[in-house]
Amino acid sequence: MYFEDFDNAGAQERNGDDVYSKPVRAGKRTYFFDVKATKGNDYYLTVTESKRRVDKDGRFVYDKHKIFLYKEDFEKFTEGLEEVIKFIKDKCPVTERVYTEGSDEKNFSDVDFDQL
Numbered sequence: 187m188y189f190e191d192f193d194n195a196g197a198q199e200r201n202g203d204d205v206y207s208k209p210v211r212a213g214k215r216t217y218f219f220d221v222k223a224t225k226g227n228d229y230y231l232t233v234t235e236s237k238r239r240v241d242k243d244g245r246f247v248y249d250k251h252k253i254f255l256y257k258e259d260f261e262k263f264t265e266g267l268e269e270v271i272k273f274i275k276d277k278c279p280v281t282e283r284v285y286t287e288g289s290d291e292k293n294f295s296d297v298d299f300d301q302l
Contacts, residue, residue, distance in 0.1 A: 205229060214238060231255040 206221040218234040234252045241247045255263055 228257070230257065231260075 203223045204220060205223050208219040210217045210219070214237055216236045218232075218236065220232045220234065221229055222232060223229055232252055232254050234250055237249045238246055239249060
């Protein structure tokens with residue numbers, strides 16, 4: 187697995203050819219699941235988190251973070267992800283929260299910290 191950070195302008199080095207892409211919007215963040223191909227036509231997955239924010243100049247900029255995930259790591263990655271998701275769901279059940287765009291307000295009044 188390989189991690190890559192992007193600068194605030196969102197510039198990125200293109201790695202491989204795009205084969206398939208699935209964006210998932212989640213509040214202020216968008217996650218991109220991109221399948222790419224190497225020159226040898228082997229596939230790998232990139233997961234990009236993109237978060238919009240306002241720069242000092244008042245312009246919108248995007249902070250992006252990327253993970254490269256290769257086929258040989260899929261099983262172990264999936265097992266680890268499923269384990270931590272189950273742990274979180276067991277310890278802190280999901281509650282419905284609505285955040286408005288531009289709001290950084292976090293309300294934890296619905297979380298029972300004694301249960302954690």
